[in-house]
Amino acid sequence: MAYSPLPALIDKVDTFELVRDQLGAILALEQANQQALAIAAAKDPLLWALDVYLERSRPWEKWTNADLEAATNTYPIISVWFDRGSFPRDKGNPVERQTHTPVYNIDAYGYGITVGNVGAPGFTPADKTAALEAQRGIRLARNILMASPNTYLQLPKGTIGLRWPDNITMFQPQIDDNAAFKIVGARLALEVTCNEFSPQYEGETLELITNEVTRQEDGRLLVNANYDYS
Amino acid sequence: MGLRATAYADARAILNDSAAGFGWPVKVTDPAGNTADLTGYAGDVAQTIDPDTGQAVTGRRAPLTLHLDDLEAAGLGIPRSVADESGDPWRIEYNDITLNHLVKYDILEAWPDRTLGVVTCWLGIYKDGV
Numbered sequence: 001m002a003y004s005p006l007p008a009l010i011d012k013v014d015t016f017e018l019v020r021d022q023l024g025a026i027l028a029l030e031q032a033n034q035q036a037l038a039i040a041a042a043k044d045p046l047l048w049a050l051d052v053y054l055e056r057s058r059p060w061e062k063w064t065n066a067d068l069e070a071a072t073n074t075y076p077i078i079s080v081w082f083d084r085g086s087f088p089r090d091k092g093n094p095v096e097r098q099t100h101t102p103v104y105n106i107d108a109y110g111y112g113i114t115v116g117n118v119g120a121p122g123f124t125p126a127d128k129t130a131a132l133e134a135q136r137g138i139r140l141a142r143n144i145l146m147a148s149p150n151t152y153l154q155l156p157k158g159t160i161g162l163r164w165p166d167n168i169t170m171f172q173p174q175i176d177d178n179a180a181f182k183i184v185g186a187r188l189a190l191e192v193t194c195n196e197f198s199p200q201y202e203g204e205t206l207e208l209i210t211n212e213v214t215r216q217e218d219g220r221l222l223v224n225a226n227y228d229y230s
Numbered sequence: 231m232g233l234r235a236t237a238y239a240d241a242r243a244i245l246n247d248s249a250a251g252f253g254w255p256v257k258v259t260d261p262a263g264n265t266a267d268l269t270g271y272a273g274d275v276a277q278t279i280d281p282d283t284g285q286a287v288t289g290r291r292a293p294l295t296l297h298l299d300d301l302e303a304a305g306l307g308i309p310r311s312v313a314d315e316s317g318d319p320w321r322i323e324y325n326d327i328t329l330n331h332l333v334k335y336d337i338l339e340a341w342p343d344r345t346l347g348v349v350t351c352w353l354g355i356y357k358d359g360v
Binding site: 179 | 274290291292313315316317318319335336338339352353354355356357358359360
């Protein structure tokens with residue numbers, strides 16, 4: 001087979017990777033900022049804390065062998081991962097640029113154990129705590145990512161065209177799942193519109209020429225071409 | 231004594247055998263605050279749970295099996311999950327053999343077996359409010 005190799009190393013990241021990393025960075029930085037704002041407002045900063053991970057499969061392992069009764073770092077885990085992308089055929093061209101619509105899953109995991117009331121009968125059940133924690137995580141993530149300063153995810157102008165929350169789904173615990181602690185998941189599917197570019201043919205420079213275009217009073221255009229013909 | 235009655239009595243003897251068997255001392259507290267020190271089968275093992283996100287989660291599963299006669303003799307009923315948050319849940323306490331410290335649980339679900347006279351309870355970690 002006659003193969004014409006690409007002239008240059010593919011030394012770049014695609015836009016969907018750039019966006020993926022940016023989503024994680026925004027969530028991680030903003031939750032820290034929110035905690036600082038909570039402290040300034042004399043509120044419990046842990047209610048604004050998120051434990052953000054990118055493309056990790058088991059971030060909740062930190063909970064499983066901890067001293068669960070004493071654990072305090074049980075604020076929601078956020079896991080950002082690229083799920084899928086589509087390329088509409090009517091947007092872009094087959095040579096250089098294709099519009100890409102990647103979908104990212106922003107998963108929130110809430111953790112709960114049953115806690116008795118202080119000095120009075122009653123308790124807060126683990127399953128309720130876990131569900132509310134997961135929803136709190138999704139609430140914070142959605143508000144951060146859909147905040148107006150993040151309309152274009154603080155990326156260079158033109159990198160993305162739109163980010164839009166497609167849906168939020170709660171994952172119901174299995175009915176026979178009688179685990180000693182509860183973990184409930186919630187997912188925000190976030191759709192982004194961006195462009196992907198591919199390596200292009202780079203022509204050889206044969207000759208450098210300079211054109212000067214002059215428009216006459218009667219509307220005629222005069223083109224002077226200067227080139228080295230020696 | 232018939233075979234079922236024999237099995238019923240054997241189940242109690244087996245569950246109560248903490249000297250040569252797997253019997254383990256547990257403290258049971260009902261929602262009214264009545265407590266009893268009983269012996270049964272108690273465990274706490276790792277398991278995989280599925281929150282349906284496409285990723286399995288490592289969890290823990292803590293089962294407890296008690297004999298109904300022991301509960302009745304202690305003046306307690308059959309343990310069960312309590313949905314009403316204004317009252318106290320059933321609470322179980324026993325030593326974690328690995329960590330060698332007392333772990334408190336509430337009851338997520340109870341499966342009474344009235345054939346052999348045992349009840350298996352699925353436990354969740356319980357923490358006193360502070």
